[in-house]
Amino acid sequence: MQANDTTVTANEAIQPLRATCEYxxxxxxxxxxxxxxxxxxxxxxxxxxxxxxxGYGNYYYAAGVKSMLLSWHNFFFVSLDPGGFVTIxxxxxxxxxxxxxxxxxxxxxxxxxxxxxxxxxxxxxxxxxxxxxxxxxxxxxxxxxxxxxxxxxxxxxxxxxxxxxxxxxxxxxxxxxxxxxxxxxxxxxxxxxxxxxxxxxxxxxxxxxxxxxxxxxxxxxxxxxxxxxxxxxxxxxxxxxxxxxxxxAVVDMTPATQRPYVGSTSDNSELSLSMGWNGLTRLLGRMPASNVKPSTATKKPITETPAQLAHAREAEAIAQAASxxxxxxxxxxxxxxxxxxxxxxxxxxxxxxxxxxxxxxxxxxxxxxxxxxxxxxxxxxxxxxxxxxxxxxxxxxxxxxxxxxxxxxxxxxxxxxxxxxxxxxxxxxxxxxxxxxxxxxxxxxxxxxxxxxxxxxxxxxxxxxxxxxxxxxxxxxxxxxxxxxxxxxxxxxxxxxxxxxxxxxxxxxxxxxxxxxxxxGYSVFVRPGVQGAAGPMVHVSATGDVTIATPGVQKEPPVLLDAAYTRLIAYLQAHRQHARFLVVTQTSGPADPIILATGQPVMDIGGFGGGDKIVTKAQLIGLVNQGAIRFFLFSNIHRITHRVGAHKVTTIIVLGAGDNVDAIRWVGTHCSLISNKLWTLPNPHNSLNQFSLYNCSNHT
Structure with missing residues (x-):
């Protein structure tokens, strides 16, 4: 009887082990x-x-959600901007x-x-x-x-x-x-x-x-x-x-005039977006070189400087992707x-x-x-x-x-x-x-x-x-x-x-x-605002050198809107008059914070990366003449003034504009450049330092 009790006890002890390991x-x-x-x-x-x-995380997507809240039209078509101009x-x-x-x-x-x-x-x-x-x-x-x-x-x-x-x-x-x-x-x-x-x-x-x-x-x-x-x-x-x-299918069957332009496409098609930018592009890649088409007021082209800048921008983009x-x-x-x-x-x-x-x-x-x-x-x-x-x-x-x-x-x-x-x-x-x-x-x-x-x-x-x-x-x-x-x-x-x-x-x-x-834990306790990747990032240069980015501990929530944007928005709203769009940008980068802060229509003529051909030069000029557009905020217009004999020649260089280069060149040539002192802050770390603001209400 005692032996039987011992056997039962042993089997009972082994049973949890069998259940855990085998059954x-x-x-x-x-x-x-x-x-x-x-x-x-x-x-x-x-x-x-x-x-x-x-904060808002990815501002591009957050701006789209802000716009989608404002109308069912924007909600269904996933419009980036409140004006329903281009989609996410x-x-x-x-x-x-x-x-x-x-x-x-x-x-x-x-x-x-x-x-x-x-x-x-x-x-x-x-x-x-x-x-x-x-x-x-x-x-x-x-x-x-x-x-x-x-x-x-x-x-x-x-x-x-x-x-x-x-x-x-x-x-x-x-x-x-x-x-x-x-x-x-x-x-x-x-x-x-x-x-x-x-x-x-x-x-x-x-x-x-x-x-x-x-x-x-x-x-x-x-x-x-x-x-x-x-x-x-x-x-x-x-x-x-x-x-x-x-x-x-519903989006593509909707007439283009009754919906936003499909962002990141060349043919305004959601099917093309799914197969292209969100499909084969990820596998095969698309690293476009900067589209450089210099223009001058005297029709005299510049040859070396734009090409050098274009190659530098392309090399920087490729190096960043590899990093x-x-x-x-x-x-x-x-x-x-x-x-x-x-x-x-x-x-x-x-x-x-x-x-x-x-x-x-x-x-x-x-x-x-x-x-x-x-x-x-x-x-x-x-x-x-x-x-x-x-x-x-x-x-x-x-x-x-x-x-x-x-x-x-x-x-x-x-x-x-x-x-x-x-x-x-x-x-x-x-x-x-x-x-x-x-x-x-x-x-x-x-x-x-x-x-x-x-x-x-x-x-x-x-x-x-x-x-x-x-x-x-x-x-x-x-x-x-x-x-x-x-x-x-x-x-x-x-x-x-x-x-x-x-x-x-x-x-x-x-x-x-x-x-x-x-x-x-680094991404939760040290840098809770980090986006896209966890921990301190390692950047590897083309030569194989390793640089470790170790920023300090984040001690307070991020500022949702840069002070530079606050002053820009105040200027735009004060001088907007009856324009439908608050401002026009080339990419979504500067447009996103403005949309999040104001909920007002902002025209992004190049889509997310700036390469979409959404409007032609003639259409843009027509919108300006109708009073629908007054201000343009661009970073890729560069003015170089030099002497040719007894005359001053202003060269307009447009970099990285893709198929929108003619429209952007027209803005740089015919619209008034607004002094930075009127709409931005004199700060070397100002996020808008690279941008220029143009007023096209009295274009010539």
Whole structure:
């Protein structure tokens, strides 16, 4: 009787171990629920702390939301300016959510950022569910914690660039895709197509980066005949295109005279925008040279100076792009600029794919784990390939890669632990993964003087010590489970060994999250107003020199409107008279703050980057003659006065104006230049120093 009691006690002690390592419970225990709640609270804190210190975030998008609030016409067409002249170069859905938030809580930086911050928290919960439902609660908790602490995830959730909304939407789509793959039901696949179509209306073709993973997972894993799977995918594709292109088709079918010009296009088409600027341009790149067409009042051209300036501007633009993301390369995600944003746990994610593929015979139609391998593995590989070869993208676009890395990292830790406590060569993968991942993190940090002195020894030292301890323990102690995953003994010794080793692996995993936490914390506590990328940025010159930008601690919220703009706006409003547009600009840069401060129509004749051909010279002159336009604020008109014999000759040089060069040259030639003393501040750090203000009400 006593022996039986002892056996029962041992089995009861081993059962939680089996449930954790091999047979994930369907319902989490109460303390796993507590851990999940703590992770969600941490994500909420990091996403919302000092959100008001960020200001309006991206002024270009914030100005568009301000304009969309003023009329249903602007709301539907996503107009950048209150006058409905040109659109934002993105689809509407993400900004509609921001408009809803502003309607509910008033126009402020916090209300603009609220949808993204909420999407970041929801994404943590979604990723936990997607991983835990197949690989158990520990894998789900680790994946959720990794997503919470990934630097790029934090800064994207604290920005109004709508990328985190897209991540949240694609994670919902991934959940429905897995349901469709497991059951073979068409309705789940159609819901997935609907969600990806909605994602297209958030960020256009960026949403389609998940399609290879979704399509292959369903095609290979759904429990249906192959022709049924193909038919289902065909039907889902039709629905996907219908939802994706519904708004695009309505805009393009609306007469051009009854809607704003589609920004960042040459043919005023949303379809062209989705395939061009927001599509192939990101992959193939578009680095236009400055369009230099000098003109003089005496028709005498200048030859050298404009060309030299043009080459300098082009070289500067190319160097800046290379500094931000680096050149296309198979190892680009491990470079100094991008590695610290998303790649901290990439070795773990890569090893997870290998481990999962080797665990038994591949059965995609029967095994949930193998279906998840397809989903997360192809998700990671597709986006890794895209970001390695794409010529032009912003750093925060890579947040689409983060869910796959975090999911596979969480899965990898659990699977490698399962292999560690069993016999076989795969048991050595866990110590190797700890050393490889910590070494990579040390390589990332070595360029950051001041941080590398304590971070590198801490991370590498503790992880190598943990790996050494695990290796020695594996040599000295028999594995806890046999090949089939059953306990080797009914005694309590295996359980005791388990609880001895668990603190070691726990500390090692937490140490691997130290560096991402430091980078994330920098963007939350030190520089909460940082946009686009986390942590102190490393700029790499063309010669390979490294410059580390380490600004001081941000001690107060940012100034939402520069004092120089305040004086400019006051001058424009005082002298506007009956003009429809408050001012005309070449790019959205100077227009955005004016729109945010006044809510008045501002004409941006070149779109976001200044290269759009929206109005012709004749149309611009007509608007001036009608009194609709009075003031022009340009930075690319340069006047050079020199003597030719006994005469003074004024040369008008127009740089970087694209197809608008003739219209801008006309302004510089026929309109009156207003003295800077009347509308701006005599400050060397004035953000408007490079601009000139022209009055065309009495043009000649």
């Amino acid at each position: 994930p419970p369907d319902v989490p225990s109460w303390w796993q629920r507590v851990l999940l709640a703590l992770i969600v609270l941490l994500a909420t804190f990091l996403n919302f702390y000092r959100l008001n210190w960020i 170069d993105k689809p509407p859905l993400g900004f509609w959510l921001q408009v809803l938030s502003v309607r509910m809580f008033g126009f402020s930086g916090v209300s603009l950022l609220l949808p993204e911050a909420l999407a970041g928290v929801i994404s943590v919960l979604l990723l936990h569910h997607l991983v835990a439902r197949t690989f158990g609660q520990w894998a789900g908790l680790l994946a959720a914690l990794a997503l919470t602490l990934t630097p790029l995830s934090i800064v994207t959730s604290r920005n109004n660039t709508i990328d985190m909304l897209l991540v949240c939407c694609t994670l919902f789509a991934a959940w429905t895709l897995l349901k469709a793959t497991e059951t073979g039901h068409l309705r789940w696949l159609l819901v997935c197509a609907l969600l990806v179509g909605l994602g297209f209306n958030i960020k256009m073709l960026q949403a389609y980066l998940v399609l290879p993973a979704f399509a292959i997972t369903y095609l290979v894993g759904a429990p249906r005949r192959w022709w049924t799977r193909l038919l289902h995918l065909l039907l889902a594709g039709v629905l996907l295109l219908t939802v994706s292109l519904s708004w695009v 931000d993301i680096g050149a296309p390369d198979p190892l680009r995600l491990f470079n100094r600029q991008l590695g610290v944003q998303v790649s901290w746990l990439l070795p773990l994610a890569s090893l997870a794919m290998i481990v999962l593929a080797w665990q038994g015979r591949i059965q995609f139609t029967q095994e949930r784990r193998h279906q998840s391998l397809l989903l997360w593995g192809i998700w990671l590989l597709t986006m890794y390939a895209f970001f390695c070869v794409a010529v032009f993208f912003h750093v925060y676009y890579m947040v689409m890669l983060v869910p796959a890395i975090c999911a596979l990292a969480g899965i990898g830790i659990v699977l490698m632990w399962q292999d560690y406590v069993r016999p076989g060569w795969r048991g050595w993968l866990l110590p190797c993964a700890l050393m490889l991942t910590s070494a990579l993190q040390g390589w990332f940090i070595q360029y950051y003087r001041g941080w590398n002195a304590w971070l590198v020894p801490t991370i590498i030292g503790l992880c190598f010590a943990a790996a050494l301890f695990l290796a020695i323990a594996r040599l000295l102690m028999r594995p806890v489970f046999d090949v089939q995953g059953m306990p080797r003994s009914g005694r309590l010794a295996p359980v005791n060994r388990f609880f001895i080793l668990m603190p070691v692996i726990t500390i090692a995993v937490l140490v691997l999250l130290v560096a991402p936490t430091v980078w994330s």
